[in-house]
Amino acid sequence: MVFISSIVDFLNNILWSYVLIILLIGAGLLFSFQTKFVQFRLLKEMVVLLKEGTGGVKNGVSSFQAFCISTASRVGTGNLAGVALAVAIGGPGAVFWMWLIALLGAASAFVESTLGQLYKEKRGDNFVGGPAYYIEKALNLRWLGVTFAILISITYGLVFNSVQSNTISFAFNRAFGLSRGYVAIILFIMTGLIIFGGIKRIAGVVSKIVPIMAVLYVSVVFVILAMNITKIPGIFMLIISDAFGPKQFAGGAIGIAMMQGIKRGLFSNEAGMGSAPNAAATAHVSHPVKQGLVQTLSVFTDTMIVCSSTAFLILVTGTYKNSDLSGIQLTQEALTSQIGSFGSVFIAICIFLFAFSSLIGNYYYGEANIQFLSKNKFYLNLYRLSCLLMIAFGSIAKLGFVWNLADLFMGLMTIINIYAIIRLGKIAKLCLDDYLSQKAQGKDPVFKAENIGLTEHVDCWK
Template identity: 35%
Template sequence: MEMLSTISGWIWNPLAYVALGIGVLFTLLTKGVQFRRFPDMIRHLRSGGATEGGLSSLQTLALSLSSRIGVGSIAGVATAVAAGGPGALVWMVITALLGSTCAYAESVLAQVYKRREHGEDRGGMPYYIKYGLKAPWLATIVAVATLIGYGFVFPGVQANNIASSAELAFGVDGQVVGVLIAVVLGVVVLGGTRRIVKVVEAIVPFLAVGYILSALVIIGMNITKVPDAVVLIVSSATGKDQVFGGIVGYAVAWGVRRAVFASATGLGEGTFVAAAATTTHPGKQGIIQAFSIYIDILLICTASGLLLVVTGAYNVKDPAGGFLVEHVPGAVAGPNFMQEAIDSSLPGWGAVFVAIAVAMFAFTSMVFFFYVAQTNLVFLLGERRSKVLEAVVKAGAPAIAFIGSSVTADAMWAAGDIGYGILGWLNMACVLLLTPVVRKVIRDYDRQRREGLDPHFDPGPLGIKGAEYWETQKEPVKEPDRV
């Protein structure tokens, strides 16, 4: 455990600041696209629909949120507060506002370099590395790493949190929970991409709205404590609080780390679904992906964090050993904090509610993770098919779900952090190298909007090479009516 934590620290301590820096860079390069194009975010969601082989903007948003509104939005927030104090919440919000441009950039690249494979639109990190950077060897490495991470590691983090919250709420053994998750997940993944989309599209909006409303109800019941909670959060983030001022560096590092984990911005996770969208211009999908960061961090994570601080249901570790504060002795940082928070206002309800919410959020994340793993397998195989490898990937998700339900939470989180961190370094470096392409796309989008046009993408006049999907379109892609 000590070794895993050390490795995780080596990876994430510098990466947290790199992620913030990249967010600032793309905010300047795009002239704050995440702010000035906010009306377009809503407009693009209302137009366009799915086609044969492609998904609608609304479906891609649901798929993106299925991974982003996962345990990172509940358990991840709790671990950020436990390690960095309440001030970590401020840095999560700052990361979301700036980092959404990184989500924009990587999603634009996913659209530009996507391909039509096996009758479906596919794309993502390995595609823009191979066709944009012209580095097929690096694309293969990234695809293998992503396949292993999303197929055989990251689902275990989600399953672990389901098991932890279910054990506290219902007293069910983790291995029993693991078997149940494995069986249900196996049924879904065997149904293919369309079933995955239908499951996620139906569940995610209901989950997001229900969770936010529930958190707001608890916060409302403690409304008199909100001003003091806000002061504590801000003073802790700026190093002015007497108790938490000494760990402001941890607040920054863990706030950024958990914001990146929860939103997956910069990790390339959202690029796979971004590429599947049916749209007329990559800039449109980039804006929608940036919007998904707002929903996740500014709404879900902020509600979770404020709920914890208002109710005082959290502990904060002292880097020197022990705790700076220990409001809930014995509680494990993660969903257990949130269960204690709700129980403080609605006794007996918190454990059950959070267990159900975590189970649903985490399950949709695991479904999406399988989609990501499958896309990377398709990239590695190309036009070939391998029933053996496809079967291994399909079996991997249920298998790691069972294993993840049985190991310790610290070990599973550490393994997940290491995997995400490695992918983050690789993806952010590649996105930076492809910055000129991102600039060309945003300028083209802005030009067409200024001229009163509905933006349509043609890579030729922009000097963008390798965009085969768009080059083979004899007519501009037309967005069908929404279905």
């Protein structure tokens, strides 16, 4: 295990110190300029589209439910434990880099989710799609699509889910003294009951959990921040000075803050990683850009609201200076210092809602890609069982190794997806131009692939 852990650490250092920082920021800048900063100029349109999508559809998955599936995956332990870990290791300056990667990455999220919708496939009453599908169809690279499908299936259904269950078990052990072994059994059963029910049951569950958990957590944190309102200006200054201060430059701390902020920011908002397009593809919408915009809003919801809430909570209370605490325990201690022992219990409940919804959303990403690899039901059921076993394993595993393994697999799949969407970005831009053209004419945009010159591999849009 020590040998494997050292290899994982070595590869992570290369990926996150050099390769991914350049790729993520570069792609974010490219798509921001290519789409004329769609993530900012169409922010109001995103909110309107999300509201329209709450009406549901008779068969399949609505735009709002697809938003909830991706948000369920995004808003998980990365928002509570991951942010705490980033601040503890990288200092307050890590928060700035977390914001930057979200603001730029939102443009990447728009492109990848629009492509996910464009190249989706019909399966009964439902749609399925994602990077593996647009890599094969638009780039004609079946082998690369297969590689991505394998990576994301391992990353989300297996590794990331072990991270989520790991955090749940630690939180419940600290708050209630509950054995992590018992938590493993409970999660195994509860998750199994849902994932064997298919995409409709998954969409139904997360569309109820996600709004409740986000509002509940953010509301409590906002109350605490209001109680410490005089400290907020100083916290902003601390974040900026720690990100760019001369002391940090001299000591090399800026590199650590940048790496931690980008790494944990990406783990949380998933912009450009290639995960959200799998959820985006499930939605019944009249134009691919509609879901592209809705998924862009999900990035802002995740990082600028939920992650920032955790970061400010930890910075205001100063718990990040406690070297004896790590991950979710930092967030629990921060709340406990403000509202008493109930804080630890409250965070445990929030973690359960956040992470359990992530278990379900993460599993679906794997399912969509197992279906890409094979339509044989046996392999899907085998994958479901493997997913449940990894959830049980994560509940009793060591925290550090699980997080590092997640970082490695996340990095590898991100490289493949960034390569694909850079090559296909112009197609997403054509879709956006078509959408805006119809909006300018006062229409509710309806997409036809031939209008932008596409005739192959877009059967859902002919």
